Amino acid sequence: MVAMAQSARVAALTEELVQSILRFDHETNKEACRRARDIATKGLGAHQYARTNQFDVQASFAGLDEKFRVLNRDGLADALDARVKEINERRSKWIPEYLSLLLQLSDQPTENSKIEALQLLRPPTPPPPLTWKQILEEDPYSDEDIWKDVDYALESSEDEKTPKRRANAKPSPPTSVEDDDAYDPEACVVPVDAAVVKEVEVAQFWKHELKEEEQKVEITELQAIRETLFMLAGLQTSLYHTDKHSFNIRVNQKYIFSHAIQRTTNHLLHELAGMGRRLYRLRQWTKRPSSLPLIQTFEAAVRRRLSDYDRSLALLQRRYLVPGIPVAVSLLGLHDEVRIMSRPILRLAQTVTDMEPQLLVNPFIHLETLFDQISFAQMALERDIFDLLSGIFFQCLQTYLKPIRKWMEAGELGTNDETFFVFENDSSSEASSLWHDRFVLRRGKENALRSPAFLQPAAQKIFNTGKSLVFLKELGIYGAALDSSEPEPRLDHETVCGTSFETPLSPFSELFQAAFQRWIKSKYSFAATILRQHLFTQYALMEILRNFKLFYLGGDGSIFQDFADAIFERMDAGQRGWDDRFLLTELARGIFSAALGRVNTEKLVVRSARSKTPSRSVKGLGNVSVDYALPWPIMNIIQRSSMPIYQQIFTFLLQIYRAKYLLQRVSLQSIHGVKDARLRQLSYKLRHRLIWFTDVLRSYLTEAVVDRSTEDMIAAMSKAEDIDEMATIHIKYVARLQEQALLSQNLKPINTAVIALLDLGVLFSEVHCGNSRDSLQGKNQTVPGGKQTSRDETKASLKASRRKSFIPAIVEDESSDSEGGDEGTDGDTTVSKPPGKCSFEESLQTIDKEFVRLLPFAIAGLRSVGRVGAEPVWEMLAERLEWDKTKDRI
Known part of the structure; x- marks a missing residue:
């Protein structure tokens, strides 16, 4: 019967379906309707529409x-x-x-779904309820209107017409207020059930009086559970005694269970009391006031977790007091449940106990301890402890980030903030040393940074960002243009650890460092980029460095040669005032203006310190110095400590050019005029070797040292992010120049030998000038043909060369060298023979002897320091200086 009813129902539905689709008239198209019905019936009958799996x-x-x-x-x-x-x-x-x-x-x-679209499905937030405060704000009443007298005669309510009542309306029942204003208070009294009161009194077991001292009071497990929950919540109980002075909780031994062994229950109660003891100490610690915001935030976070824990205890109490379903009352079950629930808060209590003595010394020790404990909890897969400690850590971190955010966004420091690792050292420091002297990092014992250990990798960037903002304020470009439109990345538990219910696989330290670097980058890169761009464009840092290379380091050999020759010509003229700083400055500006431009050369000043006695050594060129007026922002990169090194290299180049200048004045024609063939050959050899030595030295200094180091410095400077990195690059650059140019203190013996070899060139020039003068005086007394030279021509020749033929000391006494020379038998670079008058032959032999002695010493020293310092340029210089070592010396 059921199958027949189902078939009839399917047939009726099929007929209805055919009629709705085809819309045929059943009377006129009977055949078409029957055929469509058969087709639909067969099609429907061939499918079995089962339920979805x-x-x-x-x-x-x-x-x-x-x-x-x-x-x-x-x-x-x-x-x-x-x-x-x-x-x-x-x-x-x-x-x-x-x-x-x-x-x-x-x-x-995966591609089309967006979580943000789910926010559109949330119902709109209902409007807040209307309050009296809002009503009074929109329509306030006036006090004068309240106390104004009312004229009851006007428009009295008695004059108003009373509305007619409907015929079928029922009269409202009279109320007691209308009948009588008196009210009976006994109507509010509820009768007391004496049985219930008796039950309450029996349940108060702590009020039971004992007849004997050793008598025990029996309690139920439900009563013990209630007392235990009260004790864990920090309340006073009868089952547990609380000592407020020693923060100790003990079990009262006068209460027993009638259905359990006392030793077993005591053990269970003692474990619960141990939990309560640690929680009680934690509660008492939160009640102690603290003046430091960091510790106050930590205390507030702990109090919040204790409040959440008390809420969980209240839910347990509710389960036993008003159970929705039947609950088994078991103290052992409560112990297991409380032990699991209390594990995070107990770990926190132990952490506070361990760090409490150090909080007064180190105000951010709690951040470091929490950071370590979070990592330990992650490794142990303790998810509940990990979440609790992580939440407290990030809450406390927000307070520590406030001075960091203020420093990185406004370049300002809090007043007497001892917890922040940046402080102002010298507020009156010059702008030229603002970056290096005004602010410093706060350090403690053993020069350790006074900041949490997990923030120390980013401390330098934090420090530099604030200094960049202070720098921009000094430049006058700090303002609305520095406001970044990029929102600050969040730094909380959800951002760092994710929202998954599982413990993250990556170590917490790596997750935090990655998130913190993003947070730092959002503030660091913006200020540093603006400052870097300003230094490169407005103050032309790279152009200044190239200018330094040009006039300090001889970057353009032809221009530096012109400048040096101009100075040497005035020196050799023997006129007073050749070292006048105004003349030298105009001379330098005129020569360098072709390469630097007039604006840059106006900043150039040349000075010369006058010496009482003229020096015959190239060391006398140390009195000539060059100064360049730098803007104060650039002086924070090119510091004052670097300028003496630039001056040393400039002096060294002048000394090399001086020796080469004097050697070139000894022409081949003058040597050819030497009558003695042996001395003539010796002169040719010495002139060639000395010129070759100066050329090798100049080529090494300008090409191998200056060019390569400057290219590396320019490449690194273009990639530098802040002034600190730029200054470090420049300091390393000048230190490398000083080291490779043989000007550092540990290379003093080699430098002394090189200067002595250059002095041999000066000496060789003086010897030949003296010999040429003597020859000229002997020949020009009487001119062939009976003519006598005029007196003026003889004076002019004598004025051109007034020096006698003698051998001065190659290196002057210690009074002319502020640093002094190193003593030693192998490193002695002074001429052993004291100065005095010598013949031309003795002078040449002495020069040859000193050259043969000093050059191998310098080469050996270069090879030695090259092996120790691993500098290939020194080895290369040594190879170039001994190119003729296999040749026999004449």
Whole structure:
């Protein structure tokens, strides 16, 4: 019968379906309607529409969840899982069909789904309830209107017409207020049930009087559970004694259970009392006042966690007081549940106990301790402890970030903030040393930075960002243009550790450092970029460095040669005032203006310190110095300590050019005029070797040292992010120049030998000038043909060369050298023979002897320091200086 009824129902539905689709007239198109009905019946009969397989649907959603997580869409997976669970909680047999329909309607959910769209599905927030405060704000009343007399005669209510009552309206029942204003208070009194009062008195076991001292009071497990929960919440109880002075909690031994062994219950109660003891100490610690904001935040975070813990205890009490379902009263079960629930807060209590003595010495020790404890909890897979400590850590970190944010956003420091690791050292320091002297990092014992250990990798960037803002303020470009439109990245538990319910796989230290670097970068890169761009464009840092190379380091050999020759010509002229700083400055500006331009050469000043006695050594050129007026922002990069090194290299180049200048004045024609063939050959050899030595030295200094080091410095400077990095690059650059140019203190013996070899060139020039003068005086007394030279010509020749033929000391006495020379038998670079008059031959032999002695010493020293210092340029210089070592010396 059921099958027949089902067939009849299907046939009727099929007929209705055919009529709704074809819209045929059944009377006129009977054959067409019958045929369509048969086709529809066969088609419907061939399908078995079974129910959707719910297990396949669940497997499909599980596959989607796994796919989302593999593609790093954990947020989408969590949102899908939460909503599937919410649908499954509804009671309906069509739930699998609903879920299957959603699966079939989905279109590439990984690419097209956005979690932000779920916010649109949330119902709008209901408006807040209307309050009297809002009413009075919109329509305030006036005090004068309240106390104004009312004229009851006007428009009295008695004059108003009373509305007519409907005939069928029932009169309202009279009230007691209308009948009589008196009210009976006994109507509010509820009768007391004496049995209930008796039960309450019996339940108060702590009021029971004992007849004997050793008598015990029996209590139930429910009473013990209630007392235990009160004790854990920090309240006074009878089952547990609390000592406020020693922060100790003990079990009262006069209460026993009638159904359990006392030793067993005592052990259980003692463990619960141990938990309460640690919690009580934590509660008492939060009540102590503190003046430091960091510790106040930590105390507030601990109090909040204690409040959450007390709320959990209240839920446990509710379960036993007003149970919704039958609950088994078991002190052992409560112990296990409380032990699991209290594990995070007990770990926090132990952490506070361990760090409490150090908080007065180190105000951020709690941040370091929490950071370490979070890492330990992650390694032990203690998710509840990890979440609790992480939440407290990030809450306390926000307070520590406030001075950091203020320093990195405004370049300002708090007043007497001892917890921040940056402080102002000298507020009156010059602008030229602002970056290096005004602010310093606060350090403690053993020069350790006074900051949390986990922040020390980023401390330098924090320090430099604030200094960059102070620098920009001094430049006058700090303002609205520095406000970054990029929002500040969040730095909390959800951002760092994610929203997953599982412990993150990556170490917490790495997760935090990555998030903190993003936070620092959002503030660091913006200010540093603006300052760097300003220094490169407005103050032409790179152009100044190239100018320094030009006039300090001989970057353009032809221009430097012109400048040096101009100075040497005035020196050799023997006129007074050749070292006048105004003349030398105009001379330098005129020569360098072709390469530097008039604006840059106006900043150039040349000075010369006058010496009482003229020096015959190239060391006398140390009196000539060059100064360049730098703007104060550039002086924070090119510091004053670097200028003496530039001056040393400038003097060294002048000394090399001086020796070469004097050697070139000894012409081949003058040597050819030497009568003695042996001395003539010796002169040729010495002139060649000395010129070769100066050329090798100049080429080494300008090409191998200056050019390569400057190129590396310019490349590194263009990539530098802040002034600190630029200054460090420049300091290393000048230190490298000083080291490779043989001007550092540890290379003093080699430098002394090189200067002595240059002095041999000066000496060789003086010897030949003296010999040429003597020859000229002997020849020009009488001119062939009977003519006598005029007196003026003889005076002019004598004035051109007034020096006698003698051998001065190669290196002057210690009074002319402020640093002094190193003593030693092997390193002695002074001429052993004292100065005095010598013949031309003795002078040449002495020069040759000293050259043969000094050059191998310098080469050996270069090879030695090259092996120790691993500098290939020194080895290369040594190779070039001994190119003729295999040749026999004449």
